[in-house]
Amino acid sequence: MQDRYTFEYAVIRVVPKVEREEFFNVGVILFSKRKKFLGIKYYINPDKLKAFSPEVELDLFNNYLKAWELVCAGNPKGGRIEQMELSDRFRWLTACRSTIIQSSKTHSGLCNDPEKMLEDIFNSHVL
Template sequence: MAAVRVPYEYAVIQAVPRIERGELINVGVLLYCHRHDFLAARTHLDETRLLALDPAADVPAVQGSLDSWEATCLGGGASAGMKLGERFRWLVAPRSTILRASPVHMGLAVDPGAELDRLVGLLVR
């Protein structure tokens, strides 16, 4: 029997160290698949690229914020009582901070975890 592809939603996590300049780098991907009860963020912060946009960027603070996105996916902190879909919507909501999510995109995949790894390789690394 062939594997069944199911829909998923994803957003690219972007670092915008100087919002007034509008420059950004992709630092992760957030993927939600309702059918597989899957929500995860995979991140990769390229310190050299971040500092090229803003030599004064607080790299440890940015990394700490990225870590909190991953923890939120797992139900950490204020997201403890939220369902996976609620966590995803919370994370992709528009914000004016150094980290933000791109518009949400959709796709089809058999394995959401493998698809997340593929997207990180394609869009971040």
């Protein structure tokens, strides 16, 4: 029997107009300490974004999420945060905020393969 590893994840949400508190899911961020894995997967449906807020540009949200991707990857372009440990980066990205990109509360589970679990959660919560 293969070992199963604990993981935590949060669903990433786009909130085009924060004052209206309306959002839709665009991605997932997943962290597994034992597997030393921090990954993010996202996709913003342009039609859905236009339905929520016709004047908002898709590139704005994609640029924010690309910055999150850099932080997950530990890329130096991610700024000082990329120098933090994986767990600290995950906590920073999933911290409660009232901006146009937010995350759900964190959830936990067990899996054999964090990368596959990221894909599965993305497919079930975003697509």
